[in-house]
Amino acid sequence: MQNLDLPSGLGPIAPARACAYAVVRRVFEQDAWADRALHGEAKRLRLDARDLALATQLSYGTVQRMATLDHVIERLARRSSKKLDAPVLAALRLGVFQLTFLDRVPAHAAVGESVELAKRDAPRGAGLVNAVLRRAAREGRKIVAQLPDRTAEQAALRHSHPEWIARLWFDAFGAETARALMAADNEPAEPSLRANTLKTTAEELALRLPAHVVDEEALILDGPFDTFGAPEWEQGLLMPQSRAAMAVARALAPTQGERVLDLCAAPGGKTTHLAALMGDVGEIVAVEKHPGRAEALRATAERMGATIVDVRTADATHPLEPTFDRVLVDPPCSDLGTLASRPDARWRKAGRPEALASLQREILEAGASALKPGGTLVYSTCTISPIENERVVAAFLAAHEDFAATDLGADLPLWKHPTMPQYLQTFPHRDRTDGFFVARLRRRA
Numbered sequence: 001m002q003n004l005d006l007p008s009g010l011g012p013i014a015p016a017r018a019c020a021y022a023v024v025r026r027v028f029e030q031d032a033w034a035d036r037a038l039h040g041e042a043k044r045l046r047l048d049a050r051d052l053a054l055a056t057q058l059s060y061g062t063v064q065r066m067a068t069l070d071h072v073i074e075r076l077a078r079r080s081s082k083k084l085d086a087p088v089l090a091a092l093r094l095g096v097f098q099l100t101f102l103d104r105v106p107a108h109a110a111v112g113e114s115v116e117l118a119k120r121d122a123p124r125g126a127g128l129v130n131a132v133l134r135r136a137a138r139e140g141r142k143i144v145a146q147l148p149d150r151t152a153e154q155a156a157l158r159h160s161h162p163e164w165i166a167r168l169w170f171d172a173f174g175a176e177t178a179r180a181l182m183a184a185d186n187e188p189a190e191p192s193l194r195a196n197t198l199k200t201t202a203e204e205l206a207l208r209l210p211a212h213v214v215d216e217e218a219l220i221l222d223g224p225f226d227t228f229g230a231p232e233w234e235q236g237l238l239m240p241q242s243r244a245a246m247a248v249a250r251a252l253a254p255t256q257g258e259r260v261l262d263l264c265a266a267p268g269g270k271t272t273h274l275a276a277l278m279g280d281v282g283e284i285v286a287v288e289k290h291p292g293r294a295e296a297l298r299a300t301a302e303r304m305g306a307t308i309v310d311v312r313t314a315d316a317t318h319p320l321e322p323t324f325d326r327v328l329v330d331p332p333c334s335d336l337g338t339l340a341s342r343p344d345a346r347w348r349k350a351g352r353p354e355a356l357a358s359l360q361r362e363i364l365e366a367g368a369s370a371l372k373p374g375g376t377l378v379y380s381t382c383t384i385s386p387i388e389n390e391r392v393v394a395a396f397l398a399a400h401e402d403f404a405a406t407d408l409g410a411d412l413p414l415w416k417h418p419t420m421p422q423y424l425q426t427f428p429h430r431d432r433t434d435g436f437f438v439a440r441l442r443r444r445a
């Protein structure tokens, strides 16, 4: 593995581009998570909030558009991208992204700085980077505009998704919706935050941050803001969370003094939301299988002042005694509703919704076993995949006569599922938030 550290004193390379280049290399060469790599590189290069915003746009966009960018590179370089040295490929991807998909980047900056980046890490490839990017400045947009997207395979290349995702959405929702979903995944995610009402209010936070208030908890950022570097984060005043994710704890609607079970709880966006809705009065048992993630969840609960959270490191597939008033089941899923905010996720998933569905069914069964008669259970995923959503709930209801779905679509009519209006299904292209599925079930008293 080559050393990815950039030399200090970056000369003519803008810090945001240096950061984006390092992030792109870490994601594709070291299998790093894009958000963590970005956070680390931004800190190392001491980016201010404005440069961090640009570095985010450049690195996330380049990672998301990888398949389309490689197509352009291969056409212009007349060779397979697999044959290119890693630093050359990273510099080309970053350069072609800017020249082909961004409007306000001067071509000389996109070309010149990519050449400089390649020169430092792979000097012999700099000439190729220069030649390909000069052609990309003239021809890149046309090559992309001419890509067809009639079939799922074509749409996968045009909108830079793995073919299995394109096929899943073509089959489930038809070509038009599938294309719109994929296009939305390549746009920046809505930058929303939840005010931790145990410590502050959305109104108070809006006075401190570049953000406007959506409702009593939700805010949307209007300008650059380094969330994880901000004192408000350290003080536990906020949680980055999509508006769709906020609907989950609200659907469960716990009240003060209740005993609540949260299965598959880390990193804890919903656990801490449940605690806030309960005014930190009652009990939340938060179950997480992975010890490191469970430990991080404890730290998050503490930072956010959620003292009623009892984190247990355990397997959520194990049945429990029916002692809980409310249960949240938020199992692992294919994450297809969050591809805009997790740019590398689409390239990681091996296309195994069936295997996930069987784990989801097991965890839902265990959650149901823990619910008191008369209690409420919410099943949620951050994916757009009928086999993991509607079908899991349908199979569960068919096997459990004492459970019935209660009408969530009536509470949130704009987000109701297109064909099963008792459930919620958000769509990034339609709702400008993550794609979540939420079902609320009641156990007969």
Ligand SMILES: C[S@@+](CC[C@H](N)C(=O)[O-])C[C@H]1O[C@@H](n2cnc3c(N)ncnc32)[C@H](O)[C@@H]1O
Pocket: 263, 264, 265, 266, 267, 268, 269, 270, 271, 287, 288, 289, 290, 293, 314, 315, 316, 317, 330, 331, 332, 333
């Ligand atoms: C979709 S995430 C949960 C997100 C979380 N509810 C939140 O709002 O922040 C799924 C979590 O389930 C955990 N997990 C996976 N399999 C599990 C199992 N069998 N038992 C308990 N937790 C599990 C994963 O480690 C991951 O943290």
